[in-house]
Amino acid sequence: MKKVRFLTAVLLFVLAAGAMVQAGDFSHIEAILERLDAQSRFDGSDFSAVLTMIVEDPEKGIEKMVVRQFRRDDGERFLLLIQEPVTQRGQGYLLEGDNLWFYDPSSRQFAHTSLKETFQGSDARNADFGSNTYSSSYEIEGYLEGTLGSFEVYIIDLKAVDETVPFPYVKLWVTKDSNLVLKTEEYSLTYRLMRTGLFPKYTKVGDVVIPVQMVFIDELVEGNKTQISVSEISTNDIPDHVFTKAYIERVNR
Amino acid sequence: MFLTMKVAFRNISRQKKRSFLLAGAIAFGMMVITLMNALTGGAVINIRDNFSHALGGHVFITGREWTEAGQMIMKIRPDANLDRLLEENARQIEAFTRRSQAMPSLIFGSQQTMHLLYGVDFSEEDRLIDSLVVVEGSLAELGKRDDIIVLPEPVAERLGVEVGETVLIRLETLTGQQNVGEARVAAFIKDQEELGLSAAYTSRANLNSLLGMEPHEYQILNMFVTDLDLVDQFARTFREGLLSPEEAEEAEDEPEVTVTVAGMPIDPGTRTQEVTPWEGTRYQVMNINQIMEAVELVVGVLNRVGLVIFLILLVVTMVGITNTFRMIMIERTKEIGTMRAFGMQQKQVKRIFLWEAVLLGLLGCLGGLVIAGVIALAVGSVSLNTDPSLQFFLNNGRITFSLPLQDVAVNVALVILTSLLAAYWPARAAAKMSPMKALSSHT
Structure with missing residues (x-):
């Protein structure tokens, strides 16, 4: 009987300790989130790169897209210009603060769109091409310590604090030592897994650490997957006129 | 002579x-x-x-309101004023329905298709139920369970789903967040695409929960009137009855347009219309004649x-x-x-x-x-x-x-x-x- 009581007490202690991790002090996790956000922002410099996307869809097959990205985080601006496939060449996305515009050269029209939308029917979302906003858009619900492959990680459960982000719940696998996001799981409002993101390779550009390989897996439609690799990275200054509607129109002439 | x-x-x-x-x-x-x-x-x-038939009525009322985050969404909450108007004009109303709607991705295995989905209260949709031609399955469960869906036959074929199996419904909530729900296929119905009616149907409670709405809320109030000749007058009654004092003031303040081209009024210059958020719900009343x-x-x-x-x-x-x-x-x-x-x-x-x-x-x-x-x-x-x-x-x-x-x-x-x-x-x-x-x- 004593043995049973002792085991019960141990079990209760373990559960209580676990609960403390879940509901206790998250200050160091908050600090990690702030670091994740900060190290994804190009403050004081511009960023440009070429994104090569391989979109796998069981119905449509495999498609390759090449996109040139120009980014200026001061003022929340980016420009994504599609270079391949030829049929979509010239289409572009221009972010100006809170407004995201999509330009279609065939109609020569700009249409308002949202960072929450998927990018060109792929599994990436427009928001994936900007800096992180984990610390401002989400609150910590809990975390666990664990491993992902050979990496020691924090597994952090986040809940959106507002409706500016597409996914209301996110789970992050963040390396303990270098604070890099290795994996994300994004959930619906009904807490169903919708998308998994894998970030196997990073590169350091100045003070900024960016993933140069990303894989987004649609967890609802079997076989839907998008791989993105980042190349031709540059932090050279980008002329102001690049982040304008006129520029997108001009490059299409 | x-x-x-x-x-x-x-x-x-x-x-x-x-x-x-x-x-x-x-x-x-x-x-x-x-x-x-x-x-x-x-x-x-x-x-x-x-x-x-396609739109489910002769007069259509939608409601818009602003969220705290400054987003305009389309929904109608229970409203005593609207209920009063419905009661007062009951004689002229043959039937009315309250629906929600979305354009979700319906997913089954590796197949997905986007299709119009109506969330309906099957207990008030006799006309709809009578008009559905069941190809496979049964409509007996409609109204008894919320998590069921009725699919047009071509949609079912596209997805490769059978009656009794479960499909996923992926959509955005009214505020733009991702959401997913499940629904069991109760029946396949004959597609009425030719009538602009190619829609799937689920319970309003089910769709509302996915859209982030309360079960008693809805997006469109559709009414069939008894006399089509009076539809304009009927719609005007509702339009005026649902007008908030602020809206009436704004309408009075609006400058009158005097320039017309080929009988069509045009603005004298390019005017960027700024929408000022308002309190509560503002209604829009349309009727079949306008369409x-x-x-x-x-x-x-x-x-x-x-x-x-x-x-x-x-x-x-x-x-x-x-x-x-x-x-x-x-x-x-x-x-x-x-x-x-x-x-x-x-x-x-x-x-x-x-x-x-x-x-x-x-x-x-x-x-x-x-x-x-x-x-x-x-x-x-x-x-x-x-x-x-x-x-x-x-x-x-x-x-x-x-x-x-x-x-x-x-x-x-x-x-x-x-x-x-x-x-x-x-x-x-x-x-x-x-x-x-x-x-x-x-x-």
């Missing part, structure tokens, strides 16, 4: 072949305009019915084109009638002289000619209407399996014809008028003929 009419009728009967040809020409024109008017009239009725305006505009143009063709045919016929009557006048010179010698007045001679023209016109109209009726009956009895987009103009795959009596009356009046006009000068010439000269004529 009766005598002149009798003589006119006898004259027509004397020259059967000529009368037949003249009346035939008029009949042809009458047939064309009747068929054209009836065809467009029938199409308008069919389009209106099909639209009403039909564009269709009726096209139909109006078609009818005018038809009228022009009809008038051209009438002018051609008029020339024929004038020539024929001049010939008749020459043929009957001696007869006219005799009648005049026996005391017939000039007016009476003229009337005989004019009555002949009227009778010919009436005969032609009658013939044209009969032929048009026969053609309409024959064409209307054929069921057409044409392009699905054409089905919107048809009634259950059949062409229908509808012609208001006043349109027939106008067409008949036009024919009579032109016939009278055509016969007037020969009739006047005949009346003015001297009896002496007429009797001494060799014709």
Whole structure:
């Protein structure tokens, strides 16, 4: 009987300790989130790169897209210009603060769109091409310590604090030592897994650490997957006129 | 008068072949305009019915409100004012439904398709349930369970799903967040894509929960009215009844537009309209006539084109009638002289000619209407399996014809008028003929 009581007490202690991790002090996790956000922002410099996307869809097959990205985080601006496939060449996305515009050269029209939308029917979302906003858009619900492959990680459960982000719940696998996001799981409002993101390779550009390989897996439609690799990275200054509607129109002439 | 009419009728009967040809020409024109008017009239009725059926009513009320985050969303909360209006106008409402709607991705395995999904309260959707043609499965569970879905057959085929299996519904909440739900397929229904009705149906509670709405909230209130002629007035009652004091003030403050191009008002300059967020719900009331305006505009143009063709045919016929009557006048010179010698007045001679023209016109109209009726009956009895987009103009795959009596009356009046006009000068010439000269004529 004593043995049973002792085991019960141990079990209760373990559960209580676990609960403390879940509901206790998250200050160091908050600090990690702030670091994740900060190290994804190009403050004081511009960023440009070429994104090569391989979109796998069981119905449509495999498609390759090449996109040139120009980014200026001061003022929340980016420009994504599609270079391949030829049929979509010239289409572009221009972010100006809170407004995201999509330009279609065939109609020569700009249409308002949202960072929450998927990018060109792929599994990436427009928001994936900007800096992180984990610390401002989400609150910590809990975390666990664990491993992902050979990496020691924090597994952090986040809940959106507002409706500016597409996914209301996110789970992050963040390396303990270098604070890099290795994996994300994004959930619906009904807490169903919708998308998994894998970030196997990073590169350091100045003070900024960016993933140069990303894989987004649609967890609802079997076989839907998008791989993105980042190349031709540059932090050279980008002329102001690049982040304008006129520029997108001009490059299409 | 009766005598002149009798003589006119006898004259027509004397020259059967000529009368037949003249009346035939008029009949042809009458047939064309009747068929054209009836065809467009029938199409308008069919389009209106099909639209009403597709949209689920004659009057549609939507509500908009602002979230705390400054986002405008479309939803209607329970509203005592709206309930009061529904109660007060209950006599004019045949049925009403409250629906939510979304354009989600329906997913099964590796297949997905985007399709219109209505969230309906099956207990108030008898009309809908009656109109659904079940191909497989059953509608028995509708209203008993929330997590079920009814799919159009082509959608089910695209997804490769069977009745009883579960599909995923991926959509965005009203505020744009990702959400996913499950629903078991209760039945496949015959697609009514041709009627613009290709929609899947689930319970409103189920769809609301996925859209981030409360079960008793909805997005559209659809009403079928008892008298379609009063639909504008009915809609106005609701529009005015649901107007908030702030909206009324804003409407008064708006500057009046005075510049018009081709009857269409335009702004004097480019004006960026800034929407100021408001408190509570603002309603928008639409009715079927507003939706039909564009269709009726096209139909109006078609009818005018038809009228022009009809008038051209009438002018051609008029020339024929004038020539024929001049010939008749020459043929009957001696007869006219005799009648005049026996005391017939000039007016009476003229009337005989004019009555002949009227009778010919009436005969032609009658013939044209009969032929048009026969053609309409024959064409209307054929069921057409044409392009699905054409089905919107048809009634259950059949062409229908509808012609208001006043349109027939106008067409008949036009024919009579032109016939009278055509016969007037020969009739006047005949009346003015001297009896002496007429009797001494060799014709």
